[in-house]
Amino acid sequence: MRVFRSISVTAFATVVTIASVLPLTDAAALEDNCKITPERTDAFSAPSRHAWNLFLTLNHPAREGAFVRGEPDCTKPLGAPGATAVWESWRLAATEVFLADGSEPPEWNDRSLPSGGTGSTPTNRDSIHDIRSISASFHEEDGVFVDRGGIGESRMNRSTYEFIKDNCLWSRDGLDRYAAAVIAGKKPHIDLPTDSIEVKAVWLEFGADSLPRGDPDRYYTAEHDGKLYGLTSFHILTKDVPKWFWATFHHKDAPENQYEREDDYGPPPAVKGTVWENYILGGTQIDFVNAVGHPITLSDHYIEFDFQNSSCITCHSQASNSPPGVPPRQTTDVGTPDPRPYFTDDTMTTFRVIPTDFLWSIPFRARAEVGTPPDRCIW
Template structure:
């Protein structure tokens, strides 16, 4: 007869073996942060941090699908690439130079900048040497040692592709279809996200090696860069949710909003602890009617006292006419030369004055909260079609060099 104590010991041993086997069979799931859409309004700082953690989680290689998190790796794992960097690059993978239709979401045939990496070495803490970086000049923030990019998640990308908004001609056809009643106003799906990132050239800015380890890094055209700014735009609310993060050594921006949540525990001890929230935005105005402000030192270099939501509200398309004055002014405030859109320094100065490119001069971006309905009219009638705050559509769309897909002709 088996003695009771020996039987109990056997059960304990068996249970321990089963637990050990289960642990081997099912690795720990590190994808623990799931943003709640309700937080966008109820607790925007919390929502911003949760988005930051979710989007910067290590991604699986794109051969396993774009935007797929690697839940077997902890947040901030050295050598990992962030989820958002496996999304579609607006400049090279969405709005193509010949205006043709971009391929399916998971296709990887088009060129793309090398995604960033968490440095292999552990982050070091030390005093920074920030310096003034660069002013955007061509829509992707190349100039004086920096570059920038915009990336679309699957929902955003597939909407642009499905509605044939990837080319200038397609956008004009869409605008005409809305007037004809065969299409409705542009409204992105609620799970749409865009990310805008700005980077600095370490060599150009004389960033010491030990300080480089405090940045999320990328190699591009033979140079090494560090991420300085990350804008996050989500369709969690009708007017989108806006959040911005920046490296701790960034020069201060007096138009930031306070962080009421604080850095999550999992961020601490990783390279991402060197990044700070610059603020959030969900409305054009405060309860007292004054305009809300949100900007970043680098992306909005020459117009920091500005409003993301108001600026993006000017993003429009039309059937065949020049840009509306409001949109042209918004673009002129960002850059004095966009020949593809018919803008050059002379045109811009005619729109917003001789001091157009000095901080504190364009009231459209700086002081205006709620958009003016007149911005979107022609001859007193509604004419310009808003692109649901997505500026990459009118900004990056190119002319078609060949016939579009049959489904894109309405």
């Protein structure tokens, strides 16, 4: 995976440059900060471990300064005070990928668009002064969290982003043109690269009683409009397997949710003594049903609020160039979906709409094109 490849490159570069001035043991310690490497085969053979390895890698402090999105700072350990996580240096779906005028977003490292704010691990409370506000909004159409004092965001890594750019999927018109080209046999189905990763996160505002209690010190926090928020829930999605690897984490203060699944690995030692020890794996998923055809559920109390009896993969399998809510959108979000609404008729020979490879953010966030698209986007 690109993010992991860059981890080892950075680790190596760090050791090479600093090893000459530090005793060997210190250099080895620096390298250790980036030693976690998620293994793709774990997605089906050790899914809980895979989820935790992804959690450690994505929440590792990001490199600051000469900004390269998605690179970890291997000189810092997980949970270093005041650090911002790697996934927060990725591009924000709402404002940095799917632009309001449907135009092509700039190259990966560009920083000209509003990126929302970033959170940080706890430090001296008084020193949180330079965190810019988060402009991301979550489920803005139906305001799932707006009423509950929460904010949310979806971010994507470089592979996902470049696939969307290369295939002109950043606007509603671009998506529809691509779908027409697939139906006409001119383009392959949408199939994201195997190193694609996306994250969706929800932050809840701390209540008046939680501040004196010191709750913010047990959360990864962000400031927005002068209010302090804690990272409450965290979805991870990777293309490690064809139907993707789905994982969800939440803070241990979150209410019980009977639709979660067992963690048979447990929090790894690396989180001990850091703010990340307060987070729990809610479960993982790689299929619609189990071995006897029983639907597998997985949800988060907050992100899937009011529809916890659902399954990540079932709902996401319905993402297509149809507008959200329109068929192939189904009446249930558990189990195997009915494929027929994808086709022109029950013989299921000719596609009517094209799946977006489980990614909801494309049909959900892509906006109409105001200007003229680049020539390469007309097929």
